[in-house]
Amino acid sequence: MTAGTVRSLLDGPLRLVHLGLPAVAQAAAAAGARVTHVDFLPPAGGDPRRLSDLSELLSGPSARAVDAANARALARLLASRPHLVAVAVARDVIPGMADDLFLHAGPPVTWERMCGPLRGAVVGGLLYEGRASTAEEAARLAAAGAVRFDPCHHHDAVGPMAGLVTPSMPVFVLEDRAGERAGTRTYCTLNEGLGKVLRYGAFSDEVLARLAFMRDTLGPVLAAALERHGPVDLKHLMAQALQMGDEGHNRNRAATSLLFRELAPSIVRATEDREKAARVLEFVNGNDHFFLNLSMPMGKCMLKAAEGEPLSSLVTVMARNGADFGIQLASMPGRWFTGPAQQVRGLYFPGFTEADANPDIGDSAITETAGIGGFAMAAAPAIVQFVGGTAADALATTRAMGRITAGTNPGFAIPALGFSGTPTGIDLRLVEETNLLPAINTGIAHREPGVGQVGAGLVNPPREAFHAALAALAEHVRTAAADPAEPARAPARTDP
Amino acid sequence: MTAGTVRSLLDGPLRLVHLGLPAVAQAAAAAGARVTHVDFLPPAGGDPRRLSDLSELLSGPSARAVDAANARALARLLASRPHLVAVAVARDVIPGMADDLFLHAGPPVTWERMCGPLRGAVVGGLLYEGRASTAEEAARLAAAGAVRFDPCHHHDAVGPMAGLVTPSMPVFVLEDRAGERAGTRTYCTLNEGLGKVLRYGAFSDEVLARLAFMRDTLGPVLAAALERHGPVDLKHLMAQALQMGDEGHNRNRAATSLLFRELAPSIVRATEDREKAARVLEFVNGNDHFFLNLSMPMGKCMLKAAEGEPLSSLVTVMARNGADFGIQLASMPGRWFTGPAQQVRGLYFPGFTEADANPDIGDSAITETAGIGGFAMAAAPAIVQFVGGTAADALATTRAMGRITAGTNPGFAIPALGFSGTPTGIDLRLVEETNLLPAINTGIAHREPGVGQVGAGLVNPPREAFHAALAALAEHVRTAAADPAEPARAPARTDP
Numbered sequence: 001m002t003a004g005t006v007r008s009l010l011d012g013p014l015r016l017v018h019l020g021l022p023a024v025a026q027a028a029a030a031a032g033a034r035v036t037h038v039d040f041l042p043p044a045g046g047d048p049r050r051l052s053d054l055s056e057l058l059s060g061p062s063a064r065a066v067d068a069a070n071a072r073a074l075a076r077l078l079a080s081r082p083h084l085v086a087v088a089v090a091r092d093v094i095p096g097m098a099d100d101l102f103l104h105a106g107p108p109v110t111w112e113r114m115c116g117p118l119r120g121a122v123v124g125g126l127l128y129e130g131r132a133s134t135a136e137e138a139a140r141l142a143a144a145g146a147v148r149f150d151p152c153h154h155h156d157a158v159g160p161m162a163g164l165v166t167p168s169m170p171v172f173v174l175e176d177r178a179g180e181r182a183g184t185r186t187y188c189t190l191n192e193g194l195g196k197v198l199r200y201g202a203f204s205d206e207v208l209a210r211l212a213f214m215r216d217t218l219g220p221v222l223a224a225a226l227e228r229h230g231p232v233d234l235k236h237l238m239a240q241a242l243q244m245g246d247e248g249h250n251r252n253r254a255a256t257s258l259l260f261r262e263l264a265p266s267i268v269r270a271t272e273d274r275e276k277a278a279r280v281l282e283f284v285n286g287n288d289h290f291f292l293n294l295s296m297p298m299g300k301c302m303l304k305a306a307e308g309e310p311l312s313s314l315v316t317v318m319a320r321n322g323a324d325f326g327i328q329l330a331s332m333p334g335r336w337f338t339g340p341a342q343q344v345r346g347l348y349f350p351g352f353t354e355a356d357a358n359p360d361i362g363d364s365a366i367t368e369t370a371g372i373g374g375f376a377m378a379a380a381p382a383i384v385q386f387v388g389g390t391a392a393d394a395l396a397t398t399r400a401m402g403r404i405t406a407g408t409n410p411g412f413a414i415p416a417l418g419f420s421g422t423p424t425g426i427d428l429r430l431v432e433e434t435n436l437l438p439a440i441n442t443g444i445a446h447r448e449p450g451v452g453q454v455g456a457g458l459v460n461p462p463r464e465a466f467h468a469a470l471a472a473l474a475e476h477v478r479t480a481a482a483d484p485a486e487p488a489r490a491p492a493r494t495d496p
Numbered sequence: 497m498t499a500g501t502v503r504s505l506l507d508g509p510l511r512l513v514h515l516g517l518p519a520v521a522q523a524a525a526a527a528g529a530r531v532t533h534v535d536f537l538p539p540a541g542g543d544p545r546r547l548s549d550l551s552e553l554l555s556g557p558s559a560r561a562v563d564a565a566n567a568r569a570l571a572r573l574l575a576s577r578p579h580l581v582a583v584a585v586a587r588d589v590i591p592g593m594a595d596d597l598f599l600h601a602g603p604p605v606t607w608e609r610m611c612g613p614l615r616g617a618v619v620g621g622l623l624y625e626g627r628a629s630t631a632e633e634a635a636r637l638a639a640a641g642a643v644r645f646d647p648c649h650h651h652d653a654v655g656p657m658a659g660l661v662t663p664s665m666p667v668f669v670l671e672d673r674a675g676e677r678a679g680t681r682t683y684c685t686l687n688e689g690l691g692k693v694l695r696y697g698a699f700s701d702e703v704l705a706r707l708a709f710m711r712d713t714l715g716p717v718l719a720a721a722l723e724r725h726g727p728v729d730l731k732h733l734m735a736q737a738l739q740m741g742d743e744g745h746n747r748n749r750a751a752t753s754l755l756f757r758e759l760a761p762s763i764v765r766a767t768e769d770r771e772k773a774a775r776v777l778e779f780v781n782g783n784d785h786f787f788l789n790l791s792m793p794m795g796k797c798m799l800k801a802a803e804g805e806p807l808s809s810l811v812t813v814m815a816r817n818g819a820d821f822g823i824q825l826a827s828m829p830g831r832w833f834t835g836p837a838q839q840v841r842g843l844y845f846p847g848f849t850e851a852d853a854n855p856d857i858g859d860s861a862i863t864e865t866a867g868i869g870g871f872a873m874a875a876a877p878a879i880v881q882f883v884g885g886t887a888a889d890a891l892a893t894t895r896a897m898g899r900i901t902a903g904t905n906p907g908f909a910i911p912a913l914g915f916s917g918t919p920t921g922i923d924l925r926l927v928e929e930t931n932l933l934p935a936i937n938t939g940i941a942h943r944e945p946g947v948g949q950v951g952a953g954l955v956n957p958p959r960e961a962f963h964a965a966l967a968a969l970a971e972h973v974r975t976a977a978a979d980p981a982e983p984a985r986a987p988a989r990t991d992p
Contacts, residue, residue, distance in 0.1 A: 123627040243878040244750050245911070253739050261781040264760050268774040277770075278761040287758040293746050376962035382739040391911050415741070415877035416912055470733035 009148060043433045049430065050467060051202070053474035059311060059427050062477045062494055066429070069311035070406045073330045074425040077370070078409055079179035082186070082230035082301035084172055084294060085094060087223040091167035094155050094187050098167070103152045105163025105363040106321025107336040111142050111149070115200025115322030117358050120449025121149075121162035124203030128211050129166050133172075135203060135450075154334075156304065157187040158296045158363035161199035161445055162322075165189055169211070170219025174297045177231065181305040189299040190214055190222075193287040200445045200452040213283070215481050221280045224270035225263050232262060234252075234298040235411055238372065241467040242422070247380035248295040249364055249373030250387060250441040250456055255291035259286050296363060299370030305426070307333040310480060313473055314406060315426040318369045318438065322361035322445070327465045329428060337469040339462030344444045346457015347388050358447040360459045365440045371409050371424030374439035374458065379414045380423070387441055387457045397439050398423065404430040404438065428473060431466050519637055538927045546963060549970035550928050553809060558973045562925070564903045565807035569826045570921040573866070574905055575675035578682070578797035579727035580668055580790060583719040587663035590651050590683050594663070599648045601659025601859040602817025603832040607638050607645070611818030611837075612736050612902045613697025616745050616945025617658035620699030624707050625662050631699060631946075637840075649813055650830075652800070653683040654792045655858035657695035657941055658818075664709070666715025670793045673727065677801040684793040686710055686718075689783040694857075696941045696948040709779070717776045720766035721759050728758060730794040731907055734868065737787070743876035744791040745860055745869030746937040751787035756780050770831070770919060792859060795866030803811055803829040804920070806976060809969055810902060811922040814934065814957060818857035818941070823961045825924060826970060833965040834960025840940045842953015843884050853961045854943040856955045867905050867920030870935035870954065871897040875910045875918070883937055883953050893935050894919065900926040901933065924969060927962050 029035045044050035057066055089095050102125055104118055109118035114122070118186045123138040131146065132138035141147075159165055169189050176184040192210055195232035196202040227233070237258050238246075244254030264281060284290050303316040309330045313324035315327035326336040341359035348354070377383065381391035395416065399425040402408070408421035426438055437460035444455040525531045550749075553562055587593050591931035600614060600620055610618070619634040627642065628634035648655045655661055657811035665685050672680040689708055692698040722728070733754050734742075740750030760777060767773035780786050799812040805826045813824035820834040837855035842852070863869035873879065873895035877887035891912065897919040898904070904917030922934055940951040 240749075245739050253736075254750060254753070257750070257757055260757050260760070261753055261777075264756070265774040265778045265781065268764055268770055268777060269772075273771060274764055274767075274773075278764040281757075281764060285761065338520075385915075391914055415880075418887055419881075492968045 013282045017040045020269060027355035041435045043435070044470070045435060045463065049485045050470055053470050054429060054432050056474055057397065057470075057477065060431065062481060064312065066313050066477065067324060069309040069331070070314050070425065070427060072304040073309040073312045074315050074406050076180055077302050077306040077425060078407075078411065080184075080302045080305035081178035082174045082234050082298045083177045084226065085231045086173040086226055087170055087190070087219055088173055089167075089219070090165050090169045090171045090187070090189075094157055094165070094171055094173065096150075096155050097165075098148075100147050101150060101152055101167070102147045103155055103157055103159065103163070103165035104209075104321060105152060105159050105161065105361060106319045107324050107326030108151055109149070109321045109323055109340050113323050115358050115361065116448045117361060117445040117451075118162045118164075118322050119166040120203055120451075121198050121203030122149075123449060124198045124201075124207055124211075125164050125166040127203060128170060128198075128208055130175075130348030131477040151319070151321075152363055153300075153319055153328075155187070156185060156300070158319075158366050159189060159199070160191070160296060160364045161362040161443060162201055163363050168215060170215055170223070172294060172297060174234065174294075174301050175231070176305060177233075179191045179305055182268050184301055184304050186297040186301040186304065187295045190218060191287060193283075194289065194453065196452045200443070201449050202452040203450060214357060214483055218283060220282055221271050221276060222263070222268060225266040227265035229263060229275060232259065234294055237262075238295060238298065239411055239413070242372070242376055242379040243415055245380050245382050246291075247373055247376040247441065249292070249367040250443070251288075251380045251383045252291040252295065253288040253429045255295065256284070256288055259291055260292070292364065295372060296366050299336045299366040302370045303366065311477055313337055313428040315369055315428055315438075315469075318365040318440070319363045320360045320365065324360050325360060325461050325465055327461065327469055329469055329473060333450055333475060335464045335472070337472065339468070342459050342462055344442055344455070344457040344459040345388070346455050347386065347446055348444070349453070352446070352454035354448050356451075356454050357367050358445045360440075360442060361445055362442065364442060365438075365461075368438050368440050371405070371412065371422045374441045375405070375424070376412065376414065376422045377439070377441070381416070383441070400436060400438060403434050404436050428466060428469050432470050437461055437463065439465075448470050503588045534664055536962040537931045539931070540966070541931060541959065543688045546966055547927060549966050550925060552970055553925050553966075553973065554929060558807065558977055561807050561935070562809050565805040565827070566676075566810050566921065567922060569802040569805040569808045570902050571814045572676055573798050573802040573921060574903075574907065576672045576680075576798045576801035577674035578679060578730050578794045579669045580722065580730055581671045581727045582669040582722055583666055583686070584623050584669055584687075585663075585715070586661050586665045586667045586683070589667065590653055590661070592646075592651050593691055594644075594659075596643050597646060597663070598643045599646055599651055599653055599655065599659070599661035600817060601648060601655050601657065601857060603820050603822030603834050604647055605645070605817045605819055607641075609819050611854050611857065612944045613659045613816050613857060613941040613947075614660075614698055616696050616697030616947075617660040618645075619945060620694045620703055620707075621660050623699055624694075624704055625664060633942050647815070647817075647858055649815055649824075651797070652681060654796045654815075654862050655685060655695070656687070656788055656792065657858040657939060660694060660696055664711060666711055666719075668793060670730065670790075670797050671727070672789065672797050672801060672886055673729075678801050680797055682793040682796040682800065684789045686714060687786045689779075690785065690949065693760060695749050696939070698948040699946060703928040705839060713772055715781060717767050717772060718759070718761060721762040724766045725759060725762035728755065730790055733758075734791060734794065735907055735909070738868070738872055739877040739911055740853055741876050741878050742787075743869055743872040743937065745788065745863040746939070747876045747879045748791065749784040751785055751791065752780070755787055755790070766800045770888055781893075788838040788860065791868060792862050793988055795862040795868065798866045799862065802826045807973055809924040811924055811934075811965075814861040814936070815859045816852050816856045816861065821856060821957050821961055821980040823957065823965055825965055825969060827969060831968070833961045833962030833968065836966070838955050838958055840883070840938055840951070840953040842940055842951050843882065844940070844951035845949070848942070848950035852942050852950050854941045854947060854948075856936075856938060857941055858938065860938060861934075861957075864934050865922060866934050867901070867908065867918045870937045871901070871920070872908065872910065872918045873914050873937070874933070876930060877912070879937070885954075897935060899930050900932050924962060924965050928966050933959065933962075
């Protein structure tokens with residue numbers, strides 16, 4: 001900087017750039033200085049214990065081991081290749097599924113603590129399974145423990161919103177076809193469409209009739225078509241959809257269209273009854289979110305490949321049951337770290353307001369965990385019309401997520417960002433260091449059972465879940481360092 | 497600017513910003529000044545006669561009348577609503593079509609002046625129509641005048657690349673369903689796909705077999721499906737596709753997918769033979785450019801609505817026959833202003849170079865004329881992988897086209913540009929004033945008959961066509977001003 005430039009800068013009143021508490025700079029502002037305020041929070045929110053854990057994990061003796069574990073986990077995630085291989089009945093294929101078991105979204109929750117839409121879905125599920133003939137009877141049965149409840153995630157499954165999976169529902173079966181974890185399977189129900197649907201807690205006759213159509217027609221027709229067609233490479237399809245305005249969570253129009261095109265000839269050839277084939281095509285064409293129930297188990301399949309690195313700080317699950325938001329780490333698969341489910345900021349359908357909204361619910365945040373959804377907002381600028389904001393916000397969100405992720409997915413290139421890959425592999429340490437929470441796109445369910453969707457928007461996880469995970473990981477890493485018997489890497493798989 | 501800033505600017509050597517001929521600033525540069533050169537060309541390329549015509553049309557007594565005529569023409573273009581209403585045989589529906597007539601792309605051209613790919617397509621057309629049994633015989637017949645040639649545009653039709661339409665080809669029938677020109681019909685053949693295809697001048701057995709499938713199966717099945725389905729609103733479909741990475745000329749994957757989804761159930765219901773339905777679905781699924789042959793006649797339909805404003809300077813046709821590039825104005829429908837077809841700058845398929853390329857060919861520039869294609873590049877950043885350049889170039893191209901257009905199309909919103917509409921209605925005056933030529937996305941045909949596509953890229957029209965049009969419009973406007981009997985507006989349509 002030349003002397004002239006400095007003189008020019010000092011030509012006006014004093015200018016300050018201030019980081020931190022606004023109050024500190026008030027006196028300077030009162031004295032005529034121009035103060036530019038920059039939001040600033042110290043890493044880990046400034047909590048001394050968390051700062052100590054964080055510095056241990058980021059720059060202590062274990063930091064390089066954590067980095068290496070994350071690199072291995074991310075490499076496996078990126079190498080995975082989930083394919084849609086079949087459509088089958090939940091009780092026949094989901095590991096541990098039983099006639100008296102209902103699966104739901106998010107971390108474990110009892111009937112007593114279940115939110116309205118999840119209760120509504122359970123009621124609908126009991127009616128659908130023929131276990132009850134009225135909503136009242138179903139609610140009594142549920143309260144009396146007639147069925148057990150388990151998170152979808154405990155059974156390699158995921159479900160949007162309430163995420164209910166009952167034994168006789170048809171489900172997509174995905175299989176990892178590449179990488180070290182080839183053979184891994186994940187599961188998801190078929191998407192019902194919008195309006196009054198079970199996943200938003202509705203259980204009217206219209207909802208049950210649609211579920212019956214899905215069981216009796218949609219499921220079997222798709223199963224036969226897939227058998228004829230062969231496996232569908234979902235990452236390849238998602239990569240194209242990300243160049244066509246989808247982000248794989250709140251916008252799935254392109255991927256739905258591409259899947260439809262791909263399967264339609266096989267649907268026609270595999271179905272003797274032309275009218276049946278036409279009704280299946282019509283149903284899928286009528287639902288731009290049909291692919292959501294494939295982008296979710298695709299994400300789950302990718303993230304299962306990352307699991308089992310004892311020192312990894314990567315997040316492999318983010319899921320909500322409408323009361324709690326839970327996350328899991330690649331280093332401790334199956335262990336939940338939770339906090340309260342948050343309110344969604346978004347746009348409401350006519351006639352509804354924030355007062356109608358249930359807190360954040362669903363396993364669909366698995367898309368963000370896998371590097372799409374909110375993390376791929378830059379690929380889907382048109383989505384801002386649905387969730388609020390501007391096209392510039394969409395670019396900024398994806399860029400911001402790059403600050404809390406371990407890498408990018410070169411297979412998921414975003415044209416508007418010069419074909420750079422979506423930020424992938426949420427690093428718990430970076431979330432704590434930057435205080436930047438994952439950005440999640442989501443739908444909004446009415447808080448009462450039986451109503452349905454009332455809007456869509458953006459939400460973040462609760463910080464508490466990340467704080468709890470940080471403490472546990474620091475402890476875990478200390479234990480591993482103290483006990484050399486602790487395996488430094490996950491045990492090799494015994495089945496090939 | 498403060499004194500300090502000025503001092504700082506002068507702290508270094510002399511800095512000059514120079515507009516115009518680089519030679520003028522050479523002495524200053526030699527003396528040590530830092531010279532920033534800015535490309536600059538005076539309006540209308542600096543030609544005194546054109547400058548005089550241009551200033552008359554832009555700021556003379558007629559300027560407001562031209563502005564008003566353009567506003568009316570643009571309003572009609574925007575109000576038009578082309579629908580796909582039928583698939584039929586060319587000879588049955590195209591006005592003036594006859595058994596001895598072949599239509600081709602671009603302005604009129606004789607067999608003697610036809611380029612290689614157009615000759616190849618004519619040879620293929622004669623084989624397809626059963627008029628010849630060998631390529632040599634077909635070429636002899638064509639040279640001997642066995643068929644007449646006419647531009648597609650003279651028959652309310654458009655055709656990509658060679659643009660050949662022969663009497664027995666199936667064609668899409670579009671109809672304007674709204675605005676003052678409701679009832680206007682336009683036509684286009686069905687897209688053959690990529691590889692060896694007639695429109696790129698190939699005529700092998702494979703090409704002829706595909707054309708036979710299109711005549712015997714694809715055409716009739718689509719005709720029956722459309723009859724059952726009812727008209728398809730193409731502007732609505734295009735609007736969605738522009739939010740899904742299409743620009744409607746070199747990228748049509750989204751629109752093809754959306755049309756496929758929409759028609760598939762009707763295809764199945766309207767076709768007794770399931771295998772036939774499956775083959776049609778497979779054919780369309782196999783060709784991401786299927787919708788190009790709908791975005792083109794959609795553009796033609798919109799532009800026909802703009803025609804017939806005697807004082808308008810809007811361009812309503814841009815078309816190339818591989819030798820000449822011709823444009824037409826809304827004020828003088830049917831009158832061609834031409835210049836030499838240009839070389840396309842682009843990416844070549846492996847094994848081919850610029851030396852193999854035929855000059856620019858095809859009616860597909862009707863998409864740019866209607867405000868999509870190159871004008872909507874910002875909607876399709878992924879296209880740069882196909883035609884060269886970066887995602888930023890795509891945004892810049894759309895913004896630049898805003899400098900030569902009369903308005904934007906609010907129905908065609910581009911998310912990445914804050915949902916502003918595509919620049920629409922090329923104003924000849926603005927092209928001349930800015931020296932900025934329309935940006936056209938296009939395919940590249942091999943210069944020899946029988947080969948096919950060798951690449952894709954970007955091209956501009958020749959300036960000569962615009963210069964000729966400017967002179968004619970200035971004369972036309974002067975005549976109109978001198979003769980009050982000349983209608984100031986197009987005559988009202990007599991049929992409702």
